Amino acid sequence: MTIDYSEKIPNNVDLAHDRTLQRALEHWQPHFLQWWHEMGPSDFEKADVYLRTATSVDAQGWATYGAVKMPEYRWGIFLADQQPGRTIGFGDRMGEPVWQQVPGEHRSTLRRLIVTQGDTEPASVEQQRLLGHLCPSLYDLRNLFQINVEEGRHLWAMVYLLHAYFGRDGREEAEELLARHSGDADKPRILTTFNEPISDWLSLYCFTYFTDRDGKYQLKSFAESAFDPLSRTCRFMLTEEAHHMFVGETGIGRVVKRTLEVMKELGTDDPAKIRAHGAVDLPLLQKYLNFWCSSSLDLFGSEISSNAATSFANGLKGRPDESQYEDHVLRDVVLKLDTPEGTQDVPMLNALNEVMRESYLKDCEIGLKRWNRAIERAGHAFRLTLPSSRFRRSIGSWVGLPVDPQGKLLPKDEYERRLYEWIPSPEDRAFVKSLMQKVVSPGKMAAWIAPPDRGINNLPVEYEYVHLA
Ligand SMILES: [Fe+2]
Numbered sequence: 487m488t489i490d491y492s493e494k495i496p497n498n499v500d501l502a503h504d505r506t507l508q509r510a511l512e513h514w515q516p517h518f519l520q521w522w523h524e525m526g527p528s529d530f531e532k533a534d535v536y537l538r539t540a541t542s543v544d545a546q547g548w549a550t551y552g553a554v555k556m557p558e559y560r561w562g563i564f565l566a567d568q569q570p571g572r573t574i575g576f577g578d579r580m581g582e583p584v585w586q587q588v589p590g591e592h593r594s595t596l597r598r599l600i601v602t603q604g605d606t607e608p609a610s611v612e613q614q615r616l617l618g619h620l621c622p623s624l625y626d627l628r629n630l631f632q633i634n635v636e637e638g639r640h641l642w643a644m645v646y647l648l649h650a651y652f653g654r655d656g657r658e659e660a661e662e663l664l665a666r667h668s669g670d671a672d673k674p675r676i677l678t679t680f681n682e683p684i685s686d687w688l689s690l691y692c693f694t695y696f697t698d699r700d701g702k703y704q705l706k707s708f709a710e711s712a713f714d715p716l717s718r719t720c721r722f723m724l725t726e727e728a729h730h731m732f733v734g735e736t737g738i739g740r741v742v743k744r745t746l747e748v749m750k751e752l753g754t755d756d757p758a759k760i761r762a763h764g765a766v767d768l769p770l771l772q773k774y775l776n777f778w779c780s781s782s783l784d785l786f787g788s789e790i791s792s793n794a795a796t797s798f799a800n801g802l803k804g805r806p807d808e809s810q811y812e813d814h815v816l817r818d819v820v821l822k823l824d825t826p827e828g829t830q831d832v833p834m835l836n837a838l839n840e841v842m843r844e845s846y847l848k849d850c851e852i853g854l855k856r857w858n859r860a861i862e863r864a865g866h867a868f869r870l871t872l873p874s875s876r877f878r879r880s881i882g883s884w885v886g887l888p889v890d891p892q893g894k895l896l897p898k899d900e901y902e903r904r905l906y907e908w909i910p911s912p913e914d915r916a917f918v919k920s921l922m923q924k925v926v927s928p929g930k931m932a933a934w935i936a937p938p939d940r941g942i943n944n945l946p947v948e949y950e951y952v953h954l955a
């Protein structure tokens with residue numbers, strides 16, 4: 487179905503034929519815009535930004551590009567097309583037709599899952615609100631704003647589900663999504679990672695690499711859901727999400743590239759000399775990877791989870807790419823799980839968070855291989871790695887244990903003494919912050935990052951992606 491842009495709220499769900507729902511969402515719309523004004527990117531409301539806007543939901547040619555002022559972005563409701571005859575692909579009710587309405591017995595669980603997902607979308611916009619002032623180039627500034635408006639749209643996607651399928655509770659939850667704020671002492675966002683400040687661009691690239699990728703895995707598991715409107719919503723969100731991870735992967739890649747140039751220029755890998763030259767030494771980058779990867783791993787939840795088991799058995803949330811597995815019911819399978827007490831046999835249904843975390847980590851490896859190839863080609867022995875999933879856990883069986891990034895249990899005092907060998911120290915953060923000088927002449931890059939290989943939508947890197955008012 488094509489997207490109707492003549493409506494106040496662009497949509498492909500035939501909103502015009504449901505007056506009650508349309509009125510309710512039109513009532514929420516000004517609250518969203520007010521939130522954007524107060525909590526979205528600060529001070530760039532008058533700038534013309536070269537943004538993409540969805541025009542259809544099929545994979546080919548789904549977006550158009552053009553200069554837009556962010557407050558005028560057409561946020562809307564876009565669901566992937568319905569698949570005729572779709573049946574439940576996993577769990578105890580596998581093979582039955584999918585649901586077009588929420589079954590009463592799953593109502594509160596589904597609402598909680600949708601609210602938790604929805605909460606992350608505006609949270610990330612809030613976390614990134616001040617970054618525009620420190621951008622390394624107009625190209626990067628445009629990418630930041632593209633991500634921000636799309637996370638705003640992802641909030642719309644979840645709010646639509648809440649309004650359309652959860653009645654009054656849903657409408658109240660939609661208001662709450664605008665009332666909680668990232669890092670707020672009284673009303674923080676639901677998940678810890680989304681309350682971490684993102685005050686430099688190295689953190690942004692790590693966040694979009696690791697945390698948006700968690701988002702990808704959550705959306706993939708919802709795309710399998712028996713609740714069809716949720717599945718269709720998340721399928722289209724995944725199309726937009728790919729760009730966010732691209733920004734992370736190429737961003738870190740460009741930092742590595744620049745650092746290697748500086749190492750070659752100076753003929754040294756001494757971190758102090760590289761820092762003095764205004765670049766990010768590789769051990770420092772490793773600390774940022776350790777921090778954001780371990781923080782994002784918590785988002786998958788406890789290794790052993792009865793909630794995950796119930797959601798799967800009931801058909802609410804599948805595994806990412808469910809069809810690639812052979813067994814979709816998992817009643818008679820166990821998983822061997824590494825715990826501090828030794829290896830345990832856990833019913834597979836209860837270990838699904840861990841299954842998801844493992845496939846996520848495999849996906850994370852892809853970028854590392856690419857960056858390490860660049861380091862290897864430059865003739866250096868240093869390799870970037872992912873931290874062990876036992877490192878710095880604040881949830882699950884390894885919670886709070888003094889484990890190093892290699893997964894080794896240490897005496898507590900040694901762990902505390904050495905923590906800043908593994909994650910950024912306040913001095914490291916201050917150094918990275920000192921690199922963040924705003925660069926806004928077209929085609930110019932900050933000294934700590936290499937230019938991208940190509941521009942957006944086949945335009946040159948020098949294009950004026952943001953026209954500052
Ligand atoms: Fe998102």
Ligand SMILES: [Fe+2]
Nearest residue numbers: 698701727730
């Ligand atoms: Fe995202």
